[in-house]
Amino acid sequence: MLIWLWKRLSDGGTEATVSGRALRRFSGREIEGLLRAGVLIEQRKADSWPVCAHCDCGLDARPIRVAGDRLLACCPRDTAADATLEPDDLRRFGIDADRLISAMAASSGLQAATFALAEGLWLLGRLPTGMCIVLCRDTHALRAPAAKLAVRAAAGTAPVTIVATDLDPATDLQLRTAGLAACPLADCVRADEFGTERLAFDRLLPVGLAPPRLVLSRSRRSVVLDGRRLDLTPQMFALIRLFAEQAGQRDPILRKEAIEAQTGRPANEIVRDLRKALTGCGLPRASVDALIETVRGYGYRLGLSPAAWRGN
Numbered sequence: 001m002l003i004w005l006w007k008r009l010s011d012g013g014t015e016a017t018v019s020g021r022a023l024r025r026f027s028g029r030e031i032e033g034l035l036r037a038g039v040l041i042e043q044r045k046a047d048s049w050p051v052c053a054h055c056d057c058g059l060d061a062r063p064i065r066v067a068g069d070r071l072l073a074c075c076p077r078d079t080a081a082d083a084t085l086e087p088d089d090l091r092r093f094g095i096d097a098d099r100l101i102s103a104m105a106a107s108s109g110l111q112a113a114t115f116a117l118a119e120g121l122w123l124l125g126r127l128p129t130g131m132c133i134v135l136c137r138d139t140h141a142l143r144a145p146a147a148k149l150a151v152r153a154a155a156g157t158a159p160v161t162i163v164a165t166d167l168d169p170a171t172d173l174q175l176r177t178a179g180l181a182a183c184p185l186a187d188c189v190r191a192d193e194f195g196t197e198r199l200a201f202d203r204l205l206p207v208g209l210a211p212p213r214l215v216l217s218r219s220r221r222s223v224v225l226d227g228r229r230l231d232l233t234p235q236m237f238a239l240i241r242l243f244a245e246q247a248g249q250r251d252p253i254l255r256k257e258a259i260e261a262q263t264g265r266p267a268n269e270i271v272r273d274l275r276k277a278l279t280g281c282g283l284p285r286a287s288v289d290a291l292i293e294t295v296r297g298y299g300y301r302l303g304l305s306p307a308a309w310r311g312n
């Protein structure tokens with residue numbers, strides 16, 4: 001929801017408002033939370049509604065009437081074009097840019113140091129590598145030399161990446177010339193399994209500095225995948241460890257025969273058990289299939305690069 005609001009703010013400028021109808025896609029709890037945090041500011045309810053598309057009624061807006069227990073946005077030309085509204089559709093919200101950006105920084109796990117650098121330009125925070133992330137609402141803001149200076153001053157000697165909603169090639173080149181890296185917002189947004197978009201900066205990390213996605217601890221017999229701890233039986237732990245170790249070999253495929261020799265069970269059965277155990281830990285089916293890939297005819301392999309796991 002934060003990213004969605006940010007895009008609205010980028011399109012509509014500081015005066016952007018959103019209607020209750022547009023917010024229908026989000027849960028009431030999310031909306032309440034953002035109202036309480038001051039990210040959304042409730043405004044006066046709408047008393048009219050946009051005219052229907054391609055209407056020749058000549059009105060600027062259509063009146064809203066109460067008909068029984070229904071709310072109708074009435075078209076003077078065609079009753080079939082009347083729109084039935086929910087009471088919440090008439091709510092109107094402004095967006096507090098500074099608070100929205102603080103909330104985005106907090107939800108993306110950055111070391112928050114959020115503040116406005118210039119009109120339409122915010123320091124979002126720092127990655128664990130020290131890189132400063134600057135969020136830019138409108139690339140026009142970056143044309144001013146003062147804006148580039150403000151970015152430099154805020155970052156000090158740290159590397160900077162400017163995340164811009166729309167990044168055109170000319171601005172990108174101009175920023176590179178000024179020693180500032182830029183990245184389109186779309187490259188820093190990932191949707192989770194529920195379709196919720198969040199900021200993710202792993203692509204900005206220099207190779208080798210990215211935190212491992214999979215961490216195996218022999219002493220604690222624990223498996224942590226993308227920050228989520230998975231509770232596995234000793235047998236399943238040994239198997240996933242076998243996969244991880246094979247991933248670092250010249251041939252990353254764990255052969256069926258090797259699995260059978262190590263575990264004394266048919267490979268397809270024990271791999272099915274492992275996948276079931278991973279799903280049972282709350283991993284979505286698609287992630288499990290991507291993590292333990294089937295290599296038809298040969299065996300299985302870990303769907304992670306050797307650099308993406310760490311064990312002790």
Ligand SMILES: [Zn+2]
Nearest residue numbers: 052055075081
């Ligand atoms: Zn109409």
